[in-house]
Amino acid sequence: xxxxxxxxxxxxxxxxxxxxxxxxxxxxxxxxxxxxxxxxxxxxxxxxxxxxxxxxxxxxxxxxxxxxxxxxxxxxxxxxxxxxxxxxxxxxxxxxxxxxxxxxxxxxxxxxxxxxxxxxxxxxxxxxxxxxxxxxxxxxxxxxxxxxxxxxxxxxxxxxxxxxxxxxxxxxxxxxxxxxxxxxxxxxxxxxxxxxxxxxxxxxxxxxxxxxxxxxxxxxxxxxxxxxxxxxxxxxxxxxxxxxxxxxxxxxxxxxxx
Amino acid sequence: xxxxxxxxxxxxxxxxxxxxxxxxxxxxxxxxxxxxxxxxxxxxxxxxxxxxxxxxxxxxxxxxxxxxxxxxxxxxxxxxxxxxxxxxxxxxxxxxxxxxxxxxxxxxxxxxxxxxxxxxxxxxxxxxxxxxxxxxxxxxxxxxxxxxxxxxxxxxxxxxxxxxxxxxxxxxxxxxxxxxxxxxxxxxxxxxxxxxxxxxxxxxxxxxxxxxxxxxxxxxxxxxxxxxxxxxxxxxxxxxxxxxxxxxxxxxxxxxxxxxxxxx
Numbered sequence: 001x002x003x004x005x006x007x008x009x010x011x012x013x014x015x016x017x018x019x020x021x022x023x024x025x026x027x028x029x030x031x032x033x034x035x036x037x038x039x040x041x042x043x044x045x046x047x048x049x050x051x052x053x054x055x056x057x058x059x060x061x062x063x064x065x066x067x068x069x070x071x072x073x074x075x076x077x078x079x080x081x082x083x084x085x086x087x088x089x090x091x092x093x094x095x096x097x098x099x100x101x102x103x104x105x106x107x108x109x110x111x112x113x114x115x116x117x118x119x120x121x122x123x124x125x126x127x128x129x130x131x132x133x134x135x136x137x138x139x140x141x142x143x144x145x146x147x148x149x150x151x152x153x154x155x156x157x158x159x160x161x162x163x164x165x166x167x168x169x170x171x172x173x174x175x176x177x178x179x180x181x182x183x184x185x186x187x188x189x190x191x192x193x194x195x196x197x198x199x200x201x202x203x204x205x206x207x208x209x210x211x212x213x214x215x216x217x218x219x220x221x222x223x224x225x226x227x228x229x230x231x232x233x234x235x236x237x238x239x240x241x242x243x244x245x246x247x248x249x250x251x252x253x254x255x256x257x258x
Numbered sequence: 259x260x261x262x263x264x265x266x267x268x269x270x271x272x273x274x275x276x277x278x279x280x281x282x283x284x285x286x287x288x289x290x291x292x293x294x295x296x297x298x299x300x301x302x303x304x305x306x307x308x309x310x311x312x313x314x315x316x317x318x319x320x321x322x323x324x325x326x327x328x329x330x331x332x333x334x335x336x337x338x339x340x341x342x343x344x345x346x347x348x349x350x351x352x353x354x355x356x357x358x359x360x361x362x363x364x365x366x367x368x369x370x371x372x373x374x375x376x377x378x379x380x381x382x383x384x385x386x387x388x389x390x391x392x393x394x395x396x397x398x399x400x401x402x403x404x405x406x407x408x409x410x411x412x413x414x415x416x417x418x419x420x421x422x423x424x425x426x427x428x429x430x431x432x433x434x435x436x437x438x439x440x441x442x443x444x445x446x447x448x449x450x451x452x453x454x455x456x457x458x459x460x461x462x463x464x465x466x467x468x469x470x471x472x473x474x475x476x477x478x479x480x481x482x483x484x485x486x487x488x489x490x491x492x493x494x495x496x497x498x499x500x501x502x503x504x505x506x507x508x509x510x511x512x513x514x515x516x517x518x519x520x521x522x
Contacts, residue, residue: 056423058419058422058423075425076422076423076424076425077425078424078425080423081423082420082423084416084419084420086416088414088416088417088419088420090417090434090435090438090439091517092438092439092441092516092517094517101420101421101424101434102424104434105421105424105425105426105430105434106424106425133517149420153424
C-alpha cells in the first residue's frame with residue numbers, strides 16, 4: 001500500500017494555560033493519501049485548526065505521532081503550505097513581493113521563484129496587480145494573493161484553515177472553484193478545515209466529522225459523484241448526490257450538537 | 259458645484275493663514291508699543307526691535323552661528339544616539355521576552371522619573387561637555403524603548419504565524435515583519451524624540467555648558483540682559499520648528515518609498 005501523505009496516529013493534544021489544562025484532541029487517527037482533498041468539519045472547539053497546526057509543525061502532540069510522508073513532523077516543513085482564514089498579507093510589499101516571502105525565507109533561487117510567482121499570478125488572474133499593494137486589492141483578490149504566496153514554495157500538501165470564511169458568498173464560490181482546479185491540476189494534497197458543510201462536500205473527496213471537545217474522528221464520508229469526471233465544486237452543488245451527503249452529515253453534526 | 263467648493267476651501271485656508279499671521283503681527287506691535295510707552299518695563303520684557311538688533315549683532319560677531327551650531331550638533335548627535343540605543347534595547351526586549359518581563363518595573367519607573375533630576379549626576383560623572391549628551395540621550399531613550407517595544411508587540415500575530423509556517427528563523431521574522439511592520443511606530447517615535455532631545459540638550463546646557471543656546475539663555479538671565487534671553491528663545495523656537503518639519507518630511511518620504519500609511 002502506498003504511503004499516506006499525512007498520518008496522525010492516536011494523537012492527543014493538551015493545551016496548558018494559567019487557567020488550567022484543556023484537552024483539544026483525544027486519540028485521533030487520520031490518514032490522507034497523496035492527491036486527496038479532505039475536509040474536516042465539526043462543532044467549534046473540536047480542535048479542527050489544532051490538527052492543522054500539528055501538521056504544520058507549529059504545535060507538538062502531547063501523545064501520539066504526526067507523520068508526513070512517513071517521517072515524524074519536527075517543525076515547519078517546506079513541503080507544506082499553510083493558508084489562514086484571512087490573507088495576512090504584508091502591506092509594505094507588493095503582491096509579487098508578498099508571493100516571494102516563502103522562497104526568500106527558504107533560500108530558494110529567487111529568479112526561478114519569481115517565474116513561478118508570475119505564473120501563479122497569471123493562473124489566479126492577478127497578473128496586472130503584481131506591482132500593486134495589498135490595500136489596492138479587493139477581499140477576493142487579497143485571498144488569491146495569499147494563495148499565490150502559499151503555493152510559491154511549491155508545497156506537496158496544503159493546509160487550508162477556513163480560507164473562504166471572510167469572503168462574500170459569490171467570491172467564495174468562485175475562489176473555491178479556482179483553488180480546487182489549481183490543486184487538482186497540480187496533483188496537490190489538501191486538508192481543509194471549515195464550518196461550512198456545503199463547502200466541504202463540494203470540494204472534497206472525503207469529509208471527516210469530528211466530535212465535540214476533545215476532538216476525535218466521529219465518522220468519515222467518501223464523497224462520490226456518478227457520471228464521468230468529477231464535477232467542479234460549483235457543479236457539485238447541483239447534483240442529487242450532493243443533497244443526500246448534506247442530509248447525512250448534517251444529521252450527524254446535529255445529533256452531537258444536542 | 260465642485261468649483262465653488264474648491265473656491266470656498268481655498269478662501270477658508272487663506273483666512274486661517276491670515277489670522278495666524280495677524281496674531282503674530284499684533285503681538286509684536288503691542289509688545290513694541292507697550293515697551294516704548296513704558297506701559298511695561300522694557301528692562302523686564304525687552305522688545306522686538308531690540309531682539310532684532312541683538313540678532314544682527316550676534317550674527318555679525320559670529321557668536322550666533324557658534325551657539326546655534328553647538329546646540330544643533332548636540333541635538334542631532336543625541337537624537338541619533340538615543341534612537342539607535344533605544345532601538346537596540348527594544349529589539350533585545352523583543353528577542354528575549356523574559357528579559358522584557360524582568361525589566362518591566364524598572365522601565366516603568368525610569369519612564370516616570372523626571373530625567374532632568376539626573377542632570378547633576380551626569381555633570382559629575384561625565385563633565386561639562388559630555389553631560390549634555392548624557393542628558394539628551396537619557397530623556398529620549400526610555401520613551402524610544404517603551405514606544406518601539408510596544409509597537410513590536412502590536413504586529414499582527416498571524417503575520418508572524420505565516421512566517422513560522424514557512425520555517426522562518428527569529429532573525430528573519432525580525433527583519434522581514436517586525437521591523438517593517440513597526441515603521442509607522444518608529445516614525446512616531448522620531449517625532450516625539452526630536453522634541454525630547456532638544457529639551458535634554460537645553461537642560462544639559464543650562465546645567466553645565468559653555469556654549470549653545472541653553473548656555474546663552476542662562477548667561478543672559480544672569481547678567482540681566484533680557485534681549486539676549488528673548489533672542490535665544492526666538493532662535494530656539496525656530497530651530498524646533500525646523501527640526502520637527504524635517505522629521506515630518508522624512509516620515510513622508512519613508513512612507514512613500516516603503517508604502518506605509520502616514521499616521522498623524
